[in-house]
Amino acid sequence: MASAEIDTLIQALSRLPGLGPRSARRAVLHLIKKRETAMAPLLRALEAVNEKLSTCSICGNIDTTDPCGVCSDPRRDGSSLCVVEEVADLWALDRSRLFPGKYHVLGGRLSALDGVRPEDLTIDRLVRRIEAGGVDEIVLAMNATLEGQTTAHYVADRLEAFPVRVTQLAHGLPVGGELDYLDEGTLAQALRARRPIG
Amino acid sequence: MASAEIDTLIQALSRLPGLGPRSARRAVLHLIKKRETAMAPLLRALEAVNEKLSTCSICGNIDTTDPCGVCSDPRRDGSSLCVVEEVADLWALDRSRLFPGKYHVLGGRLSALDGVRPEDLTIDRLVRRIEAGGVDEIVLAMNATLEGQTTAHYVADRLEAFPVRVTQLAHGLPVGGELDYLDEGTLAQALRARRPIG
Structure with missing residues (x-):
């Protein structure tokens, strides 16, 4: 039906997460119909x-500048570093x-x-950032998965020798979470990390 | 978080049907991470x-050639024309x-x-294609909506004077349709158009 070019475009778009062949x-x-208002802006x-x-040579964020917008923002407190797994996590936070x-x-x-070893991650670069000075606190913000938590503990161990406070995101009930619907793992975490109220 | 350029790209993509801000x-x-395998092909x-x-000057299809791939395909039978509302319908069929x-x-x-009158559609152009000769059958493939059917009847009336067979797509139970779940309109159509079995 459609020409090879249009088919190629459909295929390229269908490989994006969240889009299948139909969407x-x-x-x-839609792009074809709204050529001026949809296709042209997207293309530009x-x-x-x-x-x-480019990838930020300081923090590993992806941006159109290097250093990235976050690293070059003078209003941000460089003494506190939040360590994340992926760029998507940085954006989400x-x-x-x-x-x-x-x-x-x-x-x-x-x-x-998946065969991912410590040397495959930017842990050495993190250590060098701390060695360079000016960092007081490291907030570990790994995913609450087995691999994420393994990574968090490994990084915490590597940072033990440095005079920085290492914390990690709290685990427990999500906001709006109903006990009846939460998994056992979350309940166990919430119970283990229970805190005095008020 | 992201630079203005990345934000602009997110906004342009989020305006596509089926994609919201999050997706x-x-x-x-994904594009940013897979720059060579996802972004470059999409851009090209x-x-x-x-x-x-371009819009096909014969049938109104949108394609990268004019006449479009369908109109210029010699294996297709030009004596039979299927009339559809939109390019999307042509593609679907x-x-x-x-x-x-x-x-x-x-x-x-x-x-x-919506204030769409007959002169806003390409009905005159359809009449001219029939007047030019070589067309034996017109298949009306409008949507099974009130407006689609109004359009089908209007087009059928306009074509009455010509020696062409005018048919329209059958209406009735969709394949896999269970009576219990179908709307009354569909059931009424299916009953009205009942046919001898076998």
Whole structure:
């Protein structure tokens, strides 16, 4: 039905997470119909990002500048570093605007299954950032998964020798969580980490 | 968090049907991480389509050539024309590979509510295609909606004067449809159009 070019575009879009062949086709039809208001802006935005994209040489964030917008922001407190697994985690945390410090992206998590070893992550670079001075606190913000927590403990061990406070995100009931619907693991965590009230 | 360029790209993607802000962000992260295997192909495909896109001057299909791939396909039977509302309908029908003829895209449906009149659709152009000769059958493939059916009847009336067979898609139970779950309108159609079995 459609020409090779349109098919190629549908295929390229359908490989994005969250889009399948059907929704990619709908998206392409939309782009085709709204050529000036949808296709042209998307093309320009994609060109701009593709041209400038780089990995921040300090924290590992991906941005159109190096150092990235977070690292070069003078209003941020560089004495506090939040260590995350992936760039997506950095973005998620930063959207909440709750953390006023800077970040460090490990680039993954330790995994025997996937063959990810400590030297595959940017742990050495994190150590060098701390050795360079000026860092007081490290907040470990790994995912609450087995591999995430293994990674958090490994990083904590590596940082033991340095005069920095190492904390990690609290685990427990999520906001709005109903006990009846939560898994046992979460309940166990919440119970183990119980705190005095008020 | 992200630079202005990345934000612009997320916004452009989030305006596609089927993608919201959250999935657009995930898609952009994916593009950014897989720069060579995801972003570059998408950019090239978008450029190619954007450069060549045109509306077929014969049938109204959108393609990268004019006449479109369907109209210029010599294996297709030009004596049979399937009339559809939108380009998306043409694509949907043609994916099924069930119709061996060519198409005519009306560019919408008659609608008092939206102020779409017969002269806003390509009905005159359809009449001229029939007047030019070589067309034996017109298959009306409008949506089974009130406006779609109004449009079908209007087009059928306009074509009455010509020596062409005018048919329309059958209405009734969809394949796999269970009576218990079907709406009354569909049941009424199926009952009214009942046919001898075997």
